[in-house]
Amino acid sequence: xLSYTVIGTGAVGGYYGGRLAQANHxxxxxxxxxxxxxxxxxLTVQSVKGDFHLSNVEVYKDSTDIPHSxxxxxxxxxxxxxxxxxxxxxxxxxGTILCVLQNGLGIESELxxxxxxxxxxxxxxxxxxxxxxxxxxxHLDFGHITIAAYDSSGLSSVKTLQREFDKAMIQTKIAETxxxxxxRKLLWNIPYNGLSVVLNADTAQIMSLPASRGLVRELMEExxxxxxxxxxxxxxxxxxxxxxxxxxxxPYAPSMKLDYENGRPMEIEYMYxxxxxxxxxxxxxxxxxxxxxxxxxxxxxxxxEPV
Amino acid sequence: xLSYTVIGTGAVGGYYGGRLAQANHxxxxxxxxxxxxxxxxxLTVQSVKGDFHLSNVEVYKDSTDIPHSxxxxxxxxxxxxxxxxxxxxxxxxxGTILCVLQNGLGIESELxxxxxxxxxxxxxxxxxxxxxxxxxxxHLDFGHITIAAYDSSGLSSVKTLQREFDKAMIQTKIAETxxxxxxRKLLWNIPYNGLSVVLNADTAQIMSLPASRGLVRELMEExxxxxxxxxxxxxxxxxxxxxxxxxxxxPYAPSMKLDYENGRPMEIEYMYxxxxxxxxxxxxxxxxxxxxxxxxxxxxxxxxEPV
Numbered sequence: 001x002l003s004y005t006v007i008g009t010g011a012v013g014g015y016y017g018g019r020l021a022q023a024n025h026x027x028x029x030x031x032x033x034x035x036x037x038x039x040x041x042x043l044t045v046q047s048v049k050g051d052f053h054l055s056n057v058e059v060y061k062d063s064t065d066i067p068h069s070x071x072x073x074x075x076x077x078x079x080x081x082x083x084x085x086x087x088x089x090x091x092x093x094x095g096t097i098l099c100v101l102q103n104g105l106g107i108e109s110e111l112x113x114x115x116x117x118x119x120x121x122x123x124x125x126x127x128x129x130x131x132x133x134x135x136x137x138x139h140l141d142f143g144h145i146t147i148a149a150y151d152s153s154g155l156s157s158v159k160t161l162q163r164e165f166d167k168a169m170i171q172t173k174i175a176e177t178x179x180x181x182x183x184r185k186l187l188w189n190i191p192y193n194g195l196s197v198v199l200n201a202d203t204a205q206i207m208s209l210p211a212s213r214g215l216v217r218e219l220m221e222e223x224x225x226x227x228x229x230x231x232x233x234x235x236x237x238x239x240x241x242x243x244x245x246x247x248x249x250x251p252y253a254p255s256m257k258l259d260y261e262n263g264r265p266m267e268i269e270y271m272y273x274x275x276x277x278x279x280x281x282x283x284x285x286x287x288x289x290x291x292x293x294x295x296x297x298x299x300x301x302x303x304x305e306p307v
Numbered sequence: 308x309l310s311y312t313v314i315g316t317g318a319v320g321g322y323y324g325g326r327l328a329q330a331n332h333x334x335x336x337x338x339x340x341x342x343x344x345x346x347x348x349x350l351t352v353q354s355v356k357g358d359f360h361l362s363n364v365e366v367y368k369d370s371t372d373i374p375h376s377x378x379x380x381x382x383x384x385x386x387x388x389x390x391x392x393x394x395x396x397x398x399x400x401x402g403t404i405l406c407v408l409q410n411g412l413g414i415e416s417e418l419x420x421x422x423x424x425x426x427x428x429x430x431x432x433x434x435x436x437x438x439x440x441x442x443x444x445x446h447l448d449f450g451h452i453t454i455a456a457y458d459s460s461g462l463s464s465v466k467t468l469q470r471e472f473d474k475a476m477i478q479t480k481i482a483e484t485x486x487x488x489x490x491r492k493l494l495w496n497i498p499y500n501g502l503s504v505v506l507n508a509d510t511a512q513i514m515s516l517p518a519s520r521g522l523v524r525e526l527m528e529e530x531x532x533x534x535x536x537x538x539x540x541x542x543x544x545x546x547x548x549x550x551x552x553x554x555x556x557x558p559y560a561p562s563m564k565l566d567y568e569n570g571r572p573m574e575i576e577y578m579y580x581x582x583x584x585x586x587x588x589x590x591x592x593x594x595x596x597x598x599x600x601x602x603x604x605x606x607x608x609x610x611x612e613p614v
Contacts, residue, residue, distance in 0.1 A: 198505060199605050201614075208614045211604035218598070288598050291525070297518035298506050307508075307515045 001025060002070040002097075002164060007063070007087060009034060009043070011129040011255070012101050013075030014137035016145075016170060018045045021054050023168035028058045028066050030087070035061045037134035046132065047139035049169065063087045071097040071161070073123075074111075077259070078102050078270040085114050092118050097157050099123050099147070103189055103255075104270025105182055105278060108150040119157050120150035122178045124185040128252050141250050144171040146185075148178035183227035184234050187242055189271055191219035193256035194292040197266065197299060204251035207243075215288070217243065222286045226279035256296075266300045268293055308332060309377040309404075309471060314370070314394060316341060316350070318436040318562070319408050320382030321444035323452075323477060325352045328361050330475035335365045335373050337394070342368045344441035353439065354446035356476065370394045378404040378468070380430075381418075384566070385409050385577040392421050399425050404464050406430050406454070410496055410562075411577025412489055412585060415457045426464050427457035429485045431492040435559050448557050451478040453492075455485035490534035491541050494549055496578055498526035500563035501599040504573065504606060511558035514550075522595075524550065529593045533586035563603075573607045575600055 003026040006017035013029070021027040021043075031038055042055040060066050072091065076084060081102075092098065094117040100107050101123045108120050128141035145165065147158045158174050165172045175181035195206050195215060206212045220239045227234045256266050272293035276286050301307070310333040313324035320336070328334040328350075338345055349362040367373050379398065383391060388409075399405065401424040407414050408430045415427050435448035452472065454465045465481050472479045482488035502513050502522060513519045527546045534541045563573050579600035583593050608614070 198602060199609075201605070201609070205609070205614050206605075209605055209608055211601040211608070215598060215601050215605075287594050291522060291595050291598055294518040294522050295505060298508070298513075298516055298522075301516055301518070302506075302508070302512070307512050 002160065004028070004071045004073055005066050005069040005091060006030065006073045006075060007084070008074065008076035008080075009038065009059070010075065010077075011131045011137055012125055012127065013073060014043060014131065014135075015045060015047075015127065015129050015139050015143070016075070016101065016125070017073060018043055018052070018054060018137065019168045019170050020164070021057070022052055023164075025164070025168070026058070026069070028060060028069060030060050030063055030066065032061070034134040035059060041135055044136045045139060046136065048141060049139070049143070064090045066091050068093060069096075071099055073099050073101055074107075075101040077264070078104050078107065078267045079265040081107065081110075081270070084111075088115065095119060097121060097154070097161070099161065101125050101145075102270065103185065103267060105186065105274040107270060108178060112150060119154045121147055121154050121158055121161065122150060122182060123147045124175075124181050128250070130258060140252070144173065146173045146175050146181050148175040148181045150178055177232065179230065180227070180232040180234060183223065183230070183232050183275075184238065186227075186271070186275055187220055187223045187234065187238060188246070189254075190223050190275070190289055190292075191216040192246070193254045193267075193271060194296055195219075196254045196257040197260045198292065198295050200257075202251045202253045202257070203246055203249055207247055213243075219288055219292065222289050223275070226275060226282075226284050226286050226289075229282035229284035230278050231282075260299065260303065263303060265304065266296055268296050268300060272296065309467065311335070311378045311380055312373050312376040312398060313337065313380045313382060314391070315381065315383035315387070316345065316366070317382065317384070318438045318444055319432055319434065320380060321350060321438065321442075322352060322354075322434065322436050322446050322450070323382070323408065323432070324380060325350055325359070325361060325444065326475045326477050327471070328364070329359055330471075332471070332475070333365070333376070335367060335376060337367050337370055337373065339368070341441045342366060348442055351443045352446060353443065355448060356446070356450070371397045373398050375400060376403075378406055380406050380408055381414075382408040384571070385411050385414065385574045386572040388414065388417075388577070395422065402426060404428060404461075404468070406468065408432050408452075409577065410492065410574060412493065412581040414577060415485060419457060426461045428454055428461050428465055428468065429457060429489060430454045431482075431488050435557070437565060447559070451480065453480045453482050453488050455482040455488045457485055484539065486537065487534070487539040487541060490530065490537070490539050490582075491545065493534075493578070493582055494527055494530045494541065494545060495553070496561075497530050497582070497596055497599075498523040499553070500561045500574075500578060501603055502526075503561045503564040504567045505599065505602050507564075509558045509560045509564070510553055510556055514554055520550075526595055526599065529596050530582070533582060533589075533591050533593050533596075536589040536591035537585050538589075567606065567610065570610060572611065573603055575603050575607060579603065
């Protein structure tokens with residue numbers, strides 16, 4: 001049984017770390033704002049699959065205090081990735097599995113450059129969850145993960161993770177190539193996150209009107225074209241499937257909308273700028289995605305500091 | 308001296324009609340919501356060029372009551388153009404000059420089709436003005452008009468109008484071709500009106516950040532390309548000039564932002580859809596402009612009727 005450290009105990013890290021702890025894994029949680037609360041009150045997960053509470057949680061305020069774990073689940077917001085390497089340095093050893101639960105493109109290669117002796121795994125989380133309060137995660141829908149090795153050094157690790165995750169009620173699928181899996185995730189994230197902020201709307205509202213539904217489709221077409229230009233053809237038919245899935249979803253405010261509403265910075269760099277740059281380097285211009293990113297950059301900046 | 312009827316006594320019609328009345332022209336105003344107020348209290352213009360008040364205003368509630376005038380100034384919001392033909396039918400005679408002070412593309416050709424015996428003139432108003440209350444127009448900046456004949460039948464009329472406008476403190480310029488003048492106006496209207504709504508920002512805020520300033524420039528480039536595709540080359544250098552002019556402007560909330568904030572429908576059809584369609588027919592796709600239009604269509608619809 002592997003031991004785990006969760007970097008970032010929020011809607012994603014709290015849920016998956018909680019599931020692993022519930023399945024009797026040693027799980028260490030790094031928490032900042034919720035540290036005191038969790039230390040005294042534990043962690044509560046209100047889940048569509050059944051609520052549970054962990055009363056004795058191994059929680060840390062400072063990553064230097066965390067004992068060595070086999071796996072580090074990285075579930076910070078990417079807007080905090082400027083601090084990530086520093087947080088990881090004291091706890092990453094040769095062979096440590098770094099499992100990236102974040103959204104966006106380019107995180108794994110940055111980590112590989114910084115920690116070449118670690119094993120890097122990307123995890124695409126398909127989950128509707130929110131932090132409902134200190135130490136409280138609300139799990140609304142879905143929850144499955146697609147995992148993929150960054151390079152061949154991680155091939156056996158993804159199998160081990162799949163086995164352990166499955167036993168912890170976390171449904172997993174292994175993707176052959178990380179790049180394709182990351183772009184497939186962007187197929188949803190790029191249209192819905194950005195439009196939910198710019199239109200101040202949830203998924204159901206976005207899908208309900210032809211003007212916005214058409215924008216979703218056009219943005220998805222750009223993602224498909226960009227992925228293809230980057231060597232990861234994901235197929236036009238994925239668009240229709242994802243539109244249909246979203247139609248069936250409970251109306252949902254994507255994480256970027258919640259970040260914006262709560263005055264937190266938005267994950268524009270990894271979710272928009274990096275894919276736009278990658279596609280651009282491969283000769284494809286994501287015109288609408290870039291326009292959406294610029295609208296978000298304006299809103300992000302003005303929210304932080306009115307102009 | 309020509310007589311005038313103003314259809315739509317708002318920020319634009321109230322100002323220009325007011326100037327003509329101040330210069331002793333017979334001016335008849337059609338007003339709806341402000342009819343009673345203006346009838347009793349007259350019309351007030353608070354202008355950067357000096358305030359004035361007209362106490363005896365010839366105001367009408369119903370266009371069928373308006374005596375024949377030589378010139379009809381059309382200054383309704385284009386969102387009310389569905390009623391325009393009906394309003395005009397009783398008052399347009401052979402040779403009546405229809406002077407369109409509205410924004411957007413395609414209005415003159417619609418009027419020409421409906422009233423082939425009238426003389427049609429387009430007027431591009433470069434003015435910052437707002438309705439400050441019933442019967443009160445606030446004139447903040449600029450005020451000049453570019454006028455252009457729809458076809459050769461209007462060539463002498465534009466000269467007459469120029470002469471009369473000039474005497475009424477309305478600075479005018481005659482443009483050779485209406486199409487080019489309309490597209491030049493769109494060069495400002497398309498970026499600033501839409502972005503001011505989507506970003507909830509005035510011109511100065513839009514210009515202050517690289518992300519939004521870049522969007523303005525990209526949208527302007529689309530307008531230049533579209534105009535060129537439609538046979539009206541307006542020159543890339545116009546972009547730099549217009550950016551510089553806007554930098555020097557008093558921070559300004561474009562009319563579409565005021566419409567949106569006040570729950571009025573936005574002028575999307577003539578300002579966005581018609582130019583997009585015209586460019587499309589000429590083989591050019593205004594990708595970003597169309598995206599902006601779709602964002603606006605969503606916001607317009609949701610404001611009118613939440614989804």
